[in-house]
Amino acid sequence: MSSPKKKRRGTYHHGDLRQALVDAALRALEDQRVEDLSLRALGRELGVSPRAPYRHFETKEELLAAVAVEGFRAFGALMTQRVAAAGADPIARLRAVAEAYVLFAVERPAAFRVMYAPYATVNESAPDLLRARAEGHQVTMDALAEGQAAGLLREGDPMQLALVLWSSMHGLAVLLTQGQLGRFDRPVEAAKLAWLVSGLVMEGLLPRPDRRPCAETRSS
Structure with a gap:
């Protein structure tokens, strides 16, 4: 019986990626400007695939709107x-x-x-x-x-x-x-x-x- 394959980095499924992205954005914005925030960078930090964040937020502006709602x-x-x-x-x-x-x-x-x-x-x-x-x-x-x-x-x-x-x-x-x-x-x-x-x-x-x-x- 073959052993199960390990998931490659970037295919990790986050339990609540939408909220995790909002939380990660707030942490990032403590040290960087809004203009420099990147969905891809946040995705890398959370260990998900490059496209995964875009399933929840099509643009950075949408993510920032969710951050504002949290605030x-x-x-x-x-x-x-x-x-x-x-x-x-x-x-x-x-x-x-x-x-x-x-x-x-x-x-x-x-x-x-x-x-x-x-x-x-x-x-x-x-x-x-x-x-x-x-x-x-x-x-x-x-x-x-x-x-x-x-x-x-x-x-x-x-x-x-x-x-x-x-x-x-x-x-x-x-x-x-x-x-x-x-x-x-x-x-x-x-x-x-x-x-x-x-x-x-x-x-x-x-x-x-x-x-x-x-x-x-x-x-x-």
Whole structure:
């Protein structure tokens, strides 16, 4: 009876290759640019045939969309946790969203870069990505709606208020992930800075006749 032939390298069947590729991409992006990511290189790392990754992702842009989905889901979980811990006050809940945004960027910079990569880099029409992004943004919109309904935030288009908050926190997150703010790129220090900046932003979102101080220093 002949002995079974050993599989040649490159014919290994991975148990969950799709998820393994997403995980490998996130690891690779910790040290390399999005532009340099390669499906074939990831396949070699995972020990599968050169064509195997393309059975799950026809292009690199599709893989990056899946990476972004993973990021938005993790970000949503972090936001949900911090919003719940903030209690019932809409302002505290909104600031928890802002703080979570910055902390996620600092703690998972590779995922953050892909989530907000230039549109040409990621397959933006992927249904999973559209859904994950919308679900992540809905937490912010819900907190804004609660604040406006309670009379704690100024009236107006909530999308405009969301843009003010998002652009401020995104700018801070990018500065931190690019190492532009020195020691503040550590999570504990980043959280303090996020709390300060979000408080100042809140000052501008409060109803004009009743501006209550929001930029006080919070003890760690």
